[in-house]
Amino acid sequence: MQHHQGILYRVALAYCSDDEDRKDLMQEMKLQVWEALPRYKEQAQISTWLYRVALNTALNFYRENKTKAKKKQLFQEDSLRVPFDDSPNREAMLQQLEQFIQELDPLDKALMVLYLEDKSQKEIADILGLSISNISTKVNRIKSRMKKRFTQFNPDPHE
Amino acid sequence: MNDQDLKSLWQSTQVKMDQHGQIAKENQLAIRQLQISHFLHTMKPLKIFTLLMGILWVGIGGKVVLNIFIHAFDQANLFFLFSALIQIALTAIAIAVYIYQLILIYRIDISEPVLATQKKVARLRSSTLWVTKILFLQLPVWTTFYWNESMFDTSNLFLWCIQGMITTIFTVAAVWLFINIRFVNRDKFWFRWIFNGNEWDPILRAMELLHQINQYEESTEA
Numbered sequence A: 001m002q003h004h005q006g007i008l009y010r011v012a013l014a015y016c017s018d019d020e021d022r023k024d025l026m027q028e029m030k031l032q033v034w035e036a037l038p039r040y041k042e043q044a045q046i047s048t049w050l051y052r053v054a055l056n057t058a059l060n061f062y063r064e065n066k067t068k069a070k071k072k073q074l075f076q077e078d079s080l081r082v083p084f085d086d087s088p089n090r091e092a093m094l095q096q097l098e099q100f101i102q103e104l105d106p107l108d109k110a111l112m113v114l115y116l117e118d119k120s121q122k123e124i125a126d127i128l129g130l131s132i133s134n135i136s137t138k139v140n141r142i143k144s145r146m147k148k149r150f151t152q153f154n155p156d157p158h159e
Numbered sequence B: 001m002n003d004q005d006l007k008s009l010w011q012s013t014q015v016k017m018d019q020h021g022q023i024a025k026e027n028q029l030a031i032r033q034l035q036i037s038h039f040l041h042t043m044k045p046l047k048i049f050t051l052l053m054g055i056l057w058v059g060i061g062g063k064v065v066l067n068i069f070i071h072a073f074d075q076a077n078l079f080f081l082f083s084a085l086i087q088i089a090l091t092a093i094a095i096a097v098y099i100y101q102l103i104l105i106y107r108i109d110i111s112e113p114v115l116a117t118q119k120k121v122a123r124l125r126s127s128t129l130w131v132t133k134i135l136f137l138q139l140p141v142w143t144t145f146y147w148n149e150s151m152f153d154t155s156n157l158f159l160w161c162i163q164g165m166i167t168t169i170f171t172v173a174a175v176w177l178f179i180n181i182r183f184v185n186r187d188k189f190w191f192r193w194i195f196n197g198n199e200w201d202p203i204l205r206a207m208e209l210l211h212q213i214n215q216y217e218e219s220t221e222a
Helices: A003-015 A019-039 A046-064 A087-104 A106-116 A123-128 A132-153 B003-020 B028-042 B044-073 B078-107 B114-126 B130-134 B139-143 B149-154 B159-181 B190-193 B201-221
Strands: none
Touching: A003 A019, A003 A046, A003 A087, A003 A106, A003 B003, A019 A046, A046 A106, A046 A123, A046 B114, A087 A106, A087 A132, A087 B003, A087 B028, A106 A123, A106 B003, A106 B114, A106 B201, A123 A132, A123 B114, A132 B003, B044 B078, B044 B114, B044 B130, B078 B114, B078 B130, B078 B139, B114 B130, B130 B159, B130 B201, B139 B159
């Protein structure tokens, strides 16, 4: 489970900008993973299964609008957001990337997360339940939006 | 910054988390606590209370109406009897639909592909509007249950005109709402006015999400 916490964290990062909401969503995802575990079929890849549970939980969370931050923390997570002390520029870039993802609609967010996780188009298709050609079209569309956004903010001096 | 840089930047979040050792230690006890907390969180007292009151209303009301039908039909005020019957039947249908939806939502497997799962959940959530539509159909019978045969003998024309107008307005409103409470009207003032409040937000979001899923599938198929 700990090995896969990063996946849950990054999915939560895409769907919640608020720290408290993000922690709530992570708790919800952990619970859902725990509860869905008996239904896990070994022929499926564990990461595919985990992304499905995480993204479905995140979308349910979004839909139910659970934005009331709760103070009670069952897991002792002081702060999940880790500053990049050694590289402020990377931190700024990451913030920009997060902001870009936050602005996407809920389904594009899912696609974007999977793309950034470096999942193959086949894996993305398996997780989302779309055909590979559909994924390819969508990914290209979002990539071009992302490229435009990052060029706008960070014009490459070599170009 | 190219695609690969962005991917490694995104994935570096995990690396940093591991390095700082800030990953929470989970154990059985914490999971158990979380399950209890989750269960209590989903049990919204007002909703449960309303549902229980509805079941009680249908149970007691149904028994009374059924008894009148069986044992005292000849002496009964038929306006009251049929109004009550329609009201109780519609409430029972609304409760049954609501409970059926809750069960289906609870049974959905969230480890299935995301779009298919979300489509199922969003469709079920947004169909909660059907409960409201059904309940609105009761409006006219609230204006007829107190009628009785003696009213026809003694009441004057003016009072009957007022009564007829009220019943007609309620009937037209009920049918109109039943037909028009639909996603396409979500931005209309009257729709927002009826479905105003936190309780309705998840339903409206579900409808929005369902719309997005359909668009998503259509746009990628195109």
